[in-house]
Amino acid sequence: MTENRLAGETSPYLLQHAHNPVDWNPWGPDALASAKSQNKPILLSIGYAACHWCHVMAHESFENDGIAAVMNELFVNIKVDREERPDLDAIYMHSLALLGQRGGWPLTMFLTPDGEPFWGGTYFPPESRYGRPGFPDVLRTIHEYWRDKPDDIAQNVATLRGAIANMATSKAGGEVSLDVIERAAQRLAQEFDKVNGGIGPAPKFPNPSILELLWRTYKRRGHIDLRNTVLLTLEKMCQGGIYDHLGGGFARYSVDAVWLAPHFEKMLYDNAQLIDLLTWAWQETGNPLFAARVRETIDWTNREMVTDGGGFAATLDADSEGEEGKFYVWTAAQTDMVLGADAALFKEAYDVNPAGNWEGKTILNRSNPARPFTDWEEETLATCRKLLLAERDKRIRPGWDDKVLADWNGLMIAAMAEAGAVFDRPDWVATARTAYGFVREHMVRHGRLFHSFRNGLLKHVGTLDDYAGMISASLVLSEITGEAGYLEDAENWTALLDKHYWDEVGGGYFFTADDAEALIVRTKNASDHATPSGNGLMVAALARLYFMTGIDSYRTKADILVTAFSGEVSENFFPLAAFMNGIETLQCGQQLVIVGDRQDPKSQDLLRAVFASSLPNRILTIIAQDDDLPAAHPASGKTQKGGVPTAYVCVGATCSLPLTERSDLSEAL
Secondary structure, eight states, X not given: OOOOGGGGOOOHHHHHTTTXXXXXXXXXXXXXXHHHHHTOOEEEEEEOTTOHHHHHHIIIIITOHHHHHHHHHHOEEEEEETXXXXXXXXXXXXXXXXXXXXXXXXXXXXXOTTSOEEEEESXXXXXXXXXXXXXXXHXXXXXXXXXXXXXXXXXXXXXXXHHHHGGGOOOOOSXXXXXHHHHHHHHHHTTBOTTTOSBSSSSBOOOHHHHHHHHHHHHHHOOHHHHHHHHHHHHHHHHSTTBOTTTOOBOSEESSTTSOSEEOOEEHHHHHHHHHHHHHHHHHHOOHHHHHHHHHHHHHHHHHSBOTTSOBOOEEOSEETTEETTTTOBOHHHHHHHHGGGHHHHHHHTTOOTTOSBTTBBOOOOSSOSSOOOHHHHHHHHHHHHHHHHHHTTSOOOOEEOOEEHHHHHHHHHHHHHHHHHTTOHHHHHHHHHHHHHHHHHSEETTEEEEEEEXXXXXXXXXXXXXXXXHHHHHHHHHXXXXXXXXXXXXXXXXXXXXXXXXXXXXXXXXXXXXXXXXXXXXXXXXXXXXXXXXXXXXXXXXXXXXXXXXXXXXXXXHHHHHHHHTTTTTOOTTOHHHHHHHHHHHHOEEEEEESOTTSHHHHHHHHHHHTSOOTTEEEEEEOTTOOOXXXXXXXXXXXXXXXXXXXXXXXXXXXXXXXXXXXXXXXX
């Protein structure tokens, strides 16, 4: 079998295409130079390993000798893994939106040899259907325009060029008040489905940054409707088919409005953010459902998503054996065979019937329970789940993308460490620390963080999101372990961001470093996507660094960062949830200080009170009796009361009275 130029890559997605008859190139100067020398347009295809429709287009078109021949004759073909190159994906996905088309993957863009886009789309079938033109027809039409209508191409390029250039700028403004954030949260809550939770009709995504915004606003202002909106959404997801009831973990989104039918791919970043939200929800409600989903999702992560050395893998595929969801679905006959006499109970609880609930098969769910189940029945159902999981493990598994991404690892490290502290699971904290150590050891070169690691190879200088994610993780580990090295890492990485990513003219951080590959635009934004924006995370990180160290420059930098994007809040706050969450931390940081030895049983008792409370703006510091806080800290100079570990709760410049009993600290919190 012949190989193309992707055979030397490390990305599982690119390697999936290494034996296509398409003459694929990885993105790079050689491919661009080839397009220039041949005066051919570039066909850029962007996707990722877990993407179902990427697989469909690959099988239908990229493995088709006839279509591949047309591609090779008329274009220089470049294949990109969006998870490896989020910088490229952001530019060309935005370009598609500027063309008035809905985004998605696979992303199919047509570029000049200079990399400037002039037309594009997403999935194209091999012949016209679904209201979409056939891919060979698209290829020939684009070629004809390139050959016969260069002025039209030039006009498209020029029109897009000006709009794309705006990706390098931000709209500055003044202060963003807590009242503005509150109104934004209330307005966003109006978009939620009051019956099934989640935003709007199908498809439904978790939107964790928005759920966090609603939760924070409830905690700050007491809006019970916002609390109920978040809890409803989490409950529906936890009981729906978007959750894997046998193996744990959440799929990326639901294709329907009731969270039944997922797009079966599982992403590390979704599960990290949902662990955080479910942990807060459990602290607030004590609902055992939320505790179970945290435990099961972390168990899934540790069982199926840990790579050699301890880093966290990126994704699990939606497909196995060429079919979406085949690994996860069941028939009534299969459950009967595995469960025997207990099958009737399981089928009643998990919506299993001969007709199925999705394409003739059953997606397990507990969205609409027929009745309450007794404790004994729930124990039986737990045994049934173990038996079915063992049977499922015999199936051919979905593809596993085991590349380690620094930004997504940062999210999971922080979430798992925090959950470990809350649920008193030191093994979870240990796993988070191991993953952090993996990134620290294998993904840093000459002091600089890199984005992707696989098969011993490190690729691509780190993005803003990589630094922001790992800084967030280091700050959580600093609080939970008390080890100084984590805070030192956070400060060093922040200094690198300031040196290589900061916009000295307009403020805010660029997505890529000043010495990274030069693309057609160096983007800068505060908009969330499936993950929180790097600039949003850095507002919170800078705030926490200021509170933890007392260094004024962190507060100054955070204020400038807020101002750089604050003008956008009045125009469209929908994608700015993480940015507003960071602003709340900056304005409402709750500094908790325990004066005493961390291992003292009384200190541990006070810590249990801290971790039992949902405190989104918590900044925790534990110091020995003889140590000093920064001079600017509101608790500076405060000591133990009666010679026992003592807690202080500080907001702004005001601190509580000294608290030595767990019950008193719980009440103060």
